[in-house]
Structures are given as structure tokens and as C-alpha cells.
Amino acid sequence: SQELEQSPQSLIVQEGKNLTINCTSSKTLYGLYWYKQKYGEGLIFLMMLQKGGEEKSHEKITAKLDEKKQQSSLHITASQPSHAGIYLCGADSSYNTDKLIFGTGTRLQVFP
Amino acid sequence: GAVVSQHPSWVICKSGTSVKIECRSLDFQATTMFWYRQFPKQSLMLMATSNEGSKATYEQGVEKDKFLINHASLTLSTLTVTSAHPEDSSFYICSAPMGSNQPQHFGDGTRLSIL
Numbered sequence: 327s328q329e330l331e332q333s334p335q336s337l338i339v340q341e342g343k344n345l346t347i348n349c350t351s352s353k354t355l356y357g358l359y360w361y362k363q364k365y366g367e368g369l370i371f372l373m374m375l376q377k378g379g380e381e382k383s384h385e386k387i388t389a390k391l392d393e394k395k396q397q398s399s400l401h402i403t404a405s406q407p408s409h410a411g412i413y414l415c416g417a418d419s420s421y422n423t424d425k426l427i428f429g430t431g432t433r434l435q436v437f438p
Numbered sequence: 439g440a441v442v443s444q445h446p447s448w449v450i451c452k453s454g455t456s457v458k459i460e461c462r463s464l465d466f467q468a469t470t471m472f473w474y475r476q477f478p479k480q481s482l483m484l485m486a487t488s489n490e491g492s493k494a495t496y497e498q499g500v501e502k503d504k505f506l507i508n509h510a511s512l513t514l515s516t517l518t519v520t521s522a523h524p525e526d527s528s529f530y531i532c533s534a535p536m537g538s539n540q541p542q543h544f545g546d547g548t549r550l551s552i553l
Contacts, residue, residue, distance in 0.1 A: 359541050368444070368531060368546040369482075414481060416542070424470055424535045426542055428482045 330415055330429035338435045339405055347400045347432045349415035355395045357418040359426065364411045372400075372413075405436045440464065442534050444545025452553055453524060459517045459548045461488075461532030467512035468534035472542065473505075476529040488515040488532075522552045 329352045339345050349358070357376050361369040373382045375391035375398060382389050386403045402409055415429040443462045451457060461471055469490045474482040486507055487495040494507035504526075506518040515534075519526050531547040 357539075361544075366529065366547070366549060368442075369533075369544040371541045371543060374541045424542065425472065425484065425487060426533075427484065431481045433479075 330417055330427060332413075332415060332429040332432050334432060335430065336433040336435075338437065341406060341436055341438050342404050345402050345405055345434070347413050347434075349398045349400070349429050351396045351417060353396070355391070355398070355417050356420070358391055358395075358398045359416040360389050360398070360400050361414045361416060362411045363414060363431075369414065402434075405434075407436045407438065410434055410436045440546070441466065441536065441543045442532065442545045444532055444548055446548060447546060448549045448551075450551045450553065451522065454521055455552075457519045457522055457550060459519075459530055459532075459550075461515045461517070461534070461545050463513045463534045466534075466536050468515075468536075469512060471509065471515040471532055471534045473507065473515075473517050474531045474533065476531060476547075482531065485517075488517075490515075519550065522550070524552045526550065527552045 331350045333348050359374050360372040362372055363369045373389040378393040378395045380391045388401045391398045413432045416426040419425045419427050441464050443464055445460045449457050471488040473485045475485050476482050484497050485500045488507045488509040490509045490512055496502050509515040529547050529549050533542040533544045535542050
């Protein structure tokens with residue numbers, strides 16, 4: 327079965343610093359999704375990547391999918407306390423399905 | 439605004455009680471919804487796929503008789519935890535895709551605490 331590994335597991339950065347979170351799949355990804363979750367709350371959709379080499383940005387967050395479609399990265403520029411939370415990558419469990427599997431998660435803390 | 443509504447957000451009840459959690463899609467129809475469970479400091483684990491008008495599909499290791507799923511309409515799926523025990527305490531969250539090739543949108547989750 328497909329597995330998604332995220333690194334690092336946790337990250338503590340000072341406000342204004344840049345950071346990167348990685349998501350690696352054991353199999354080729356059909357669709358890769360990034361979500362943010364605050365403790366005890368639902369998931370907020372950030373970005374969806376489907377094509378090898380694809381890159382998307384929204385405000386200070388950029389997500390990339392490598393050409394082989396097995397690894398994705400999420401980069402935050404000039405981090406702010408509002409970026410704190412748990413970042414989860416999710417992937418379609420197989421082709422033409424809406425069923426998602428999730429990565430292990432990265433807990434981000436941003437201190438002033 | 440939210441596109442998937444989940445209710446209740448918090449439940450505390452005695453052991454042996456059955457608890458129903460609702461998941462509604464707002465302003466769109468969802469023939470399929472998904473139910474996840476999340477333990478503290480862990481990722482989401484898919485429990486089952488809720489299918490409108492037919493039986494739910496459960497993931498391996500999930501007890502069908504324990505976690506009853508009903509998808510009676512195109513905008514509502516319910517998860518009933520039957521005869522809940524302390525080990526069922528967890529954060530339950532639902533999701534629904536807005537359409538083909540669209541991302542899943544999630545409810546705000548339900549924190550279930552069984553005493």
C-alpha cells in the first residue's frame with residue numbers, strides 16, 4: 327500500500343524565517359494535496375498538484391511536485407505566527423479515486 | 439466560508455451510549471463522503487467511504503457494526519458510534535469532494551470523549 331512520509335515531524339522557527347516541509351511517496355502520485363490543520367479543528371485546503379514539475383503559489387506559500395511525481399515540497403517564505411499549525415500532505419490512493427491517504431504530518435510553530 | 443458542516447463539534451458521554459455525528463455538504467451535492475479518525479498527535483486515518491444510496495465501504499480493521507454509516511441524501515452522511523467505550527474516544531472528521539478532480543473539503547471535526 328502507498329505510504330506518505332513527511333519531514334520534518336516538527337519545526338520551530340522564528341518569525342520571518344523561511345522553511346520547507348517535504349512529503350515523499352512510496353509510489354507515483356496521481357494527485358497531491360496540501361492541507362493545514364489547527365489543533366482540534368478541521369483541515370484547510372491549501373493547494374493541489376497533479377502534474378510532474380508543477381508548482382503553485384498562494385500568498386507566501388509555494389508547493390512543488392517533482393518530475394517523477396513521488397515527492398512534493400511546501401515552502402513558506404517569511405513565516406508568521408499565523409502560519410503555525412499542522413501541515414498534512416494527502417494523496418489519491420489510486421488513479422481515478424477520491425479516497426485520500428495522508429502523510430504523517432508536520433507540526434509548525436512560529437515564535438515572534 | 440465553510441463548504442462542509444459537521445455536527446456536533448464536541449461530545450462527552452457515558453460508556454455504552456451511541457453517538458451520531460452528522461456531515462453535511464453545503465451548496466453542493468456529494469454522492470461520496472469520507473470519514474476519518476485522528477488520534478492525538480497523529481495523522482488522519484481513513485475509516486470508511488460513505489456512498490449515497492448504497493452501503494458504505496469500510497477500510498480494513500474498521501468494525502462495520504461499531505461504526506454505522508448512513509448516506510441517506512446527497513448532502514448528508516451520518517456516522518453512528520454504537521455502544522461507545524473509552525477506546526472510541528478520538529477526533530472524527532468527515533470530508534467531501536466538490537466534484538470530479540476537485541480537492542476534498544473537510545468538516546471542522548467532532549471530538550468524542552467517552553467516560
